[in-house]
Amino acid sequence: MIDIARLAGVSPMTVSRAFKADGTVSEAAQAAVMKAAEDLGYVFDSTASALRSQRSDFVAVTIPSINNANFADTVRGLSDGLRARGLQILLGYTDYDVQAEETLIAQLLRRRPEAMVVTGGTHTDRSRALLDKAAIPVIEIWDLPDRPIGHVVGFSNAAAMGTLVDHLVAQGRRRIAFIGGDAARDTRGTDRRRGFVAAMQRHGLDTTRLIDAGPPPISMAEGAAAMADLLARLPDTDAVVCVSDLSAFGALTECQRQGVDVPGRVAIAGFGDYEIAAICVPPLTTINPFPRRIGSDAASLILQALDGTLSQPATIHIAPELLTRASSSGA
Amino acid sequence: MIDIARLAGVSPMTVSRAFKADGTVSEAAQAAVMKAAEDLGYVFDSTASALRSQRSDFVAVTIPSINNANFADTVRGLSDGLRARGLQILLGYTDYDVQAEETLIAQLLRRRPEAMVVTGGTHTDRSRALLDKAAIPVIEIWDLPDRPIGHVVGFSNAAAMGTLVDHLVAQGRRRIAFIGGDAARDTRGTDRRRGFVAAMQRHGLDTTRLIDAGPPPISMAEGAAAMADLLARLPDTDAVVCVSDLSAFGALTECQRQGVDVPGRVAIAGFGDYEIAAICVPPLTTINPFPRRIGSDAASLILQALDGTLSQPATIHIAPELLTRASSSGA
DNA sequence: GTGAAAGCGCTAACAG
C-alpha cells in the first residue's frame, strides 16, 4: 500500500480510503490510486484490515451437511443477502454431530466472524458458552429452540409433520408408518418423529410403525431398505411418512420394484420439497419449509443486528407449506 | 494473550508457543496457559496470527454451484484432506459464470489463501493474471485444461461422454440424442456435448439430435421438458444421453408420464453417478467421475505443494467409470 | 525452555 501511495503520489491513508470507496477521496486521487494498484498488481489484504478495524467481514455458518439441497438453498439465501454488504460466508459442516459442531464453532470463532448462523437449536453446553462469550449476533435456523441463544429463523418440525399426518388421515389413511433416522443425532428428524407420534395419538391411531433407518442423513437407498422392511413386516401399512423427500423417493422406488401401487395401496409423503418430489412419478406430497427464505431472513436479521436496529432477540417464524400431490391421493 | 500470560505467570511468547502446541513448552507452563485461557474464555485470534505469520490457513475453493451433490462431494474430499493440516476451506460459488468467477477469485485472494482450487479450466484473462500474481499453488479440477494454470486433477469430459456413446451404440442404439445446456456457460457440459458429437461421427451416426435446455445447471424439470420436446419432434429417437443424471432422471420421468418404455423404446443415460441414478426405476446408466476423489487428490496436491515436495506442475488423471445399468439395456 | 523487541499491512483517531 505504501508502494501504491508512492506511485500515486499520495499518502497510504488516501490509498486506504480509496479502496474503501466511500467517496471521501477526490476523483483525481481515486483514479491515481486505482491505476497504481492495477499497475503494481496490488491485492488488498483483508487480513490486515480485519485486524486493525476489528471487522472481519465474515459471517460464519454451520450446516449439518454440505451435500443437501435444502441447506444449500439456505446458504444461497444467506450469501445473496449478505453479499451486498460485503460480508462473506465462512461455511462449515457438522455431519449432524453436536460434538463436531462444537469443534467447528470454536474453529470458526477464531476467525472473528461478525455474526454466526447455526443450524438447529440443540448444542453442547460448551458451544453455547462459546457463542455467548463471542458477543456477536447468533442466529439459530431451521428450528424453534426451547432456549434460544439469540435470534431465530425457523419453524416447528413437529407441527409441520403433524399437518402431514392430518392430511393423510383426511385422505382415509389409518395404518401410517414413519421412516426416520437415529434419534440421537438428527434433532430435526427427531422433532418430526415426535410430531408424527403426537398427531397419530391425536387421531387415536397406532403409533408403533416407526422404522429407524440409521444415522442421518437418511439416503434414498436407506429409504428403500426401510420400505422393503415395512412391506415385509407390516404389509397392511397404508401410508408412509418419511423424514425427507430423499428417503421418501427411495421408498417409492422400492414400491415400484415390488409392484406395489402408490398411492393405491400405500400413500407416501416426504419432507423438504426437494426438486425430486415435484417431478417423480407419482409426485410426492411433502412440506416446503422455504429453505432459501430461511437464509435470506437470517441475512436480514444479521444486517439489522449489525446496524444496531435490533435491540431484542428476534424470532422469525417460517410457515411451512403442505404440498399435496398424487403420492397421497385418497385411498 | 497478554492477560493470559499474566495469569499464567509467563510471557506472551510462551502463550503463543503453548497454543501452537509444538511441544517446545514445558508441561507446567503448557498446563498453566491452558487453564488461564479457559478461565478467561480466551479465543485465539487467527486474524492476527495470519497477518504476522503470513499464513492464513485458508484454502480458497470455487465451485459452480453449492447446490450440486457432485461438487459437494469434491468439497468434502478437499475438506477432509486438508483438515488434518489445520487448513480451512473458504468456499465460493460462481453460478457457472466466468465473470462471476473472476470477481470471486479477486475477493478470495484478499483473504490471502495459501492455495486456490478452481473448478474447470476456462477462466477470464484477468482471473488467470490474478492467480499467476498470487504466487500460490493453483489446482484446476473437473477438467483437463488446454493451458493449465498450475496443477490439475481432472478428466476429459468429452472422452467420458464418448465411452457412453460407444456403450449405447454397442447396445444397438443408433438414433441417439443429447440433452444439455447452453454452450456459452457450462464448459464441462459443452465438452460433454463435443464428446458426444465426436463419438457419433466416429460411428457414422447422425449428430443433429441436440437439445439445448437452457443455462446450466439443467434441472430435472428441464430434462423432462427436453424429453417431451424430443418425443414430440423426433419420436424415432432410440437413446438419449443427458449432461447430468439429474436431467436424465427428469427425462426418465417424462417417459414414465407418457408411457414410453425405458429402455424398450428409448435408452437413457446420464452423467455424474448421483445417488438417484442408482436407485431410480430403471436405474440409470451413467459415468462416475469420482467427485470425492477429485477433492481428496486435490488436497494431497495442495499439501505437497505447500511442503515444497512438488517442483513441477502436476496433473492427476481421474479415470471416470462407465456404469451400465438397466436404463440402457439392449434394444 | 523462555523472554524482549520489532513488525506484519492495514485503519482509527485526530489534526489540518
Place this chain on the structure above:
DNA sequence: CTGTTAGCGCTTTCAC
C-alpha cells in the same frame, strides 16, 4: 479532502 501517528494481536527473530 488529506496526512500523521499509533496500534490491532499475534509471531519472527534473536538472545539467554
